[in-house]
Amino acid sequence: MPSRNLASSSPRPVTRRGRPTALLRDPAPRTIRVVALALLDVAYDAARRLREGSAVDADQLHQFRVALRRLRSWFQLWRGPLEDSLSRRDARRVRAVARATSEARDLDVHHAWLSDEYCAATSGRRAAIAELMARLEARRGAATATALDAANELEARYARLHRRLETYRVHVQAETEEPFGVALAAIVRAASESLRGHLAAVRSADDQDEAHRARIAAKRLRYLLEPVADVVRGVPTLIDDLRSLQDTVGDLRDAHVFSTELALDVGHLARPRPRLVERHLAARGARAYARFERDWLGDASVPFFARVARAANLLARSARVPTKRAGRRHT
Numbered sequence: 187m188p189s190r191n192l193a194s195s196s197p198r199p200v201t202r203r204g205r206p207t208a209l210l211r212d213p214a215p216r217t218i219r220v221v222a223l224a225l226l227d228v229a230y231d232a233a234r235r236l237r238e239g240s241a242v243d244a245d246q247l248h249q250f251r252v253a254l255r256r257l258r259s260w261f262q263l264w265r266g267p268l269e270d271s272l273s274r275r276d277a278r279r280v281r282a283v284a285r286a287t288s289e290a291r292d293l294d295v296h297h298a299w300l301s302d303e304y305c306a307a308t309s310g311r312r313a314a315i316a317e318l319m320a321r322l323e324a325r326r327g328a329a330t331a332t333a334l335d336a337a338n339e340l341e342a343r344y345a346r347l348h349r350r351l352e353t354y355r356v357h358v359q360a361e362t363e364e365p366f367g368v369a370l371a372a373i374v375r376a377a378s379e380s381l382r383g384h385l386a387a388v389r390s391a392d393d394q395d396e397a398h399r400a401r402i403a404a405k406r407l408r409y410l411l412e413p414v415a416d417v418v419r420g421v422p423t424l425i426d427d428l429r430s431l432q433d434t435v436g437d438l439r440d441a442h443v444f445s446t447e448l449a450l451d452v453g454h455l456a457r458p459r460p461r462l463v464e465r466h467l468a469a470r471g472a473r474a475y476a477r478f479e480r481d482w483l484g485d486a487s488v489p490f491f492a493r494v495a496r497a498a499n500l501l502a503r504s505a506r507v508p509t510k511r512a513g514r515r516h517t
Contacts, residue, residue, distance in 0.1 A: 210367030367505025
């Protein structure tokens with residue numbers, strides 16, 4: 187199963203030139219919207235490139251989908267602070283746009299995997315694999331059209347979302363606004379505990395749904411940390427670890443989903459499915475689960491969560507404005 191390379195699609199961290207800790211000390215409502223606007227711009231650019239291409243490129247579709255996932259996750263994670271800028275209808279539409287790209291992406295991954303199988307297969311098995319590939323290609327047309335409609339909708343909603351995210355209300359009698367670093371530290375701790383809980387619930391390779399929830403929790407934690415990757419020590423390594431977890435569990439889920447689809451296709455194929463394809467798919471899933479179990483289940487993840495806790499503490503400490511020490515008075 188092709189590995190997901192998400193590093194190339196990561197947005198640049200949002201920082202203040204020459205003052206890296208200013209990001210953490212600024213009011214949380216402001217910085218949350220600054221990051222949201224940056225993510226919205228990335229998604230808009232990805233939508234435009236996808237729509238303007240002469241043909242739908244799998245890599246451009248992937249870039250668009252990743253940008254949408256980041257934007258959607260940021261909206262979900264900061265739903266409370268964003269409530270006066272982002273209506274529930276806006277959030278639902280962004281979620282729907284993101285979901286509209288899922289089938290095309292899955293078909294691309296499955297088709298790429300079958301292409302590798304085709305190249306490695308004997309001539310006797312290639313005809314059956316080619317038929318499976320043709321069925322995926324036939325479905326991809328409709329899925330691609332849905333993804334392009336999603337790109338058009340995001341472009342149409344961009345101006346409204348951008349305008350609403352540019353401002354927020356502040357009550358003049360309210361207490362001093364919480365620094366972003368303090369708010370981020372709290373939500374990072376909560377996201378970390380969510381990931382820990384989902385990992386603890388995975389006890390075998392049959393726990394596909396819980397493993398998928400763990401992957402979503404890892405993704406959300408990574409998206410929280412990415413904007414401060416250049417600000418807090420240790421965060422880039424955490425992001426790499428979370429990306430690795432996403433890739434491993436993603437391979438596990440892809441193998442499971444494609445195996446299910448192959449089973450459903452059995453009545454529509456002119457030729458019997460090559461059993462070797464099924465065995466290879468099962469073996470890939472087993473290898474992915476073995477990596478998952480070795481690196482993340484049980485006590486394997488304890489050091490990772492300890493590093494997340496340290497990073498959260500650094501986030502909160504860095505957000506505090508240092509007290510100026512009074513100079514010595516001379517007479």
